[in-house]
Amino acid sequence: MTTVRDVITAAVLPAGAAFCLLGAVGLLRFPDVASRLHPAAKAQTLGLLLILLGTAVQMPLRHAPVLLLIAVFQMFTAPITSQIIGRTAYRTGALDRRLMFRDELADRLARDGTPVDGPDRPDDPHGPHGPPPEEADR
Amino acid sequence: MNVLYGTVLATVAAAGLLTLVRLVHGPRALDRILALDVLVTMVIAGTATGMLLRKDTTSLPVLVVLALLAFTGSVTAAHLIEKREGMR
Numbered sequence: 001m002t003t004v005r006d007v008i009t010a011a012v013l014p015a016g017a018a019f020c021l022l023g024a025v026g027l028l029r030f031p032d033v034a035s036r037l038h039p040a041a042k043a044q045t046l047g048l049l050l051i052l053l054g055t056a057v058q059m060p061l062r063h064a065p066v067l068l069l070i071a072v073f074q075m076f077t078a079p080i081t082s083q084i085i086g087r088t089a090y091r092t093g094a095l096d097r098r099l100m101f102r103d104e105l106a107d108r109l110a111r112d113g114t115p116v117d118g119p120d121r122p123d124d125p126h127g128p129h130g131p132p133p134e135e136a137d138r
Numbered sequence: 139m140n141v142l143y144g145t146v147l148a149t150v151a152a153a154g155l156l157t158l159v160r161l162v163h164g165p166r167a168l169d170r171i172l173a174l175d176v177l178v179t180m181v182i183a184g185t186a187t188g189m190l191l192r193k194d195t196t197s198l199p200v201l202v203v204l205a206l207l208a209f210t211g212s213v214t215a216a217h218l219i220e221k222r223e224g225m226r
Contacts, residue, residue: 024153
């Protein structure tokens with residue numbers, strides 16, 4: 001039984017550490033906030049989950065619910081944090097628009113008549129507020 | 139097994155140091171919030187591995203508190219930034 005536990009831990013714990021390291025490298029090398037959200041989420045969910053799994057296997061059974069609680073909580077909160085940071089980045093104009101192929105939210109907002117405030121949209125001939133709203137829809 | 143735990147702990151520590159670099163010179167405050175969030179996650183991972191290495195479970199509640207604090211801190215800071223930028 002101990003051997004089985006040790007094998008599971010030896011497989012899972014380095015994988016989690018590798019995910020943490022790769023997430024940190026991605027966080028360091030990616031160009032702007034929106035793309036840095038991806039490696040951050042990998043390190044936060046999969047990296048931490050694998051390490052908690054490897055830890056829980058080695059511990060007495062009565063400590064497993066606490067680690068499960070942390071894992072579930074992390075799975076719930078990591079997407080919320082990513083979404084809020086991404087939304088703040090969009091609203092404060094922190095995104096690098098030269099890296100974007102398409103901004104579907106801007107099209108949608110322009111259609112609804114809500115102005116989009118971003119500092120620079122270099123490839124957009126209509127200025128900072130996106131293309132003019134299309135009246136044909138309604 | 140102690141060698142494995144030590145290696146994992148060193149890897150997580152290296153990841154934490156790389157995150158700390160992003161935290162120190164992330165160009166915007168949002169980068170710093172994101173880096174701080176990831177750093178707390180790595181502290182959780184390192185504490186869990188350290189529990190295995192030291193073979194005691196005293197710091198188990200610390201993990202729960204850290205997970206709670208990371209979430210509330212990041213969300214509150216992001217909201218504050220949104221409010222501050224909205225003022226201008």
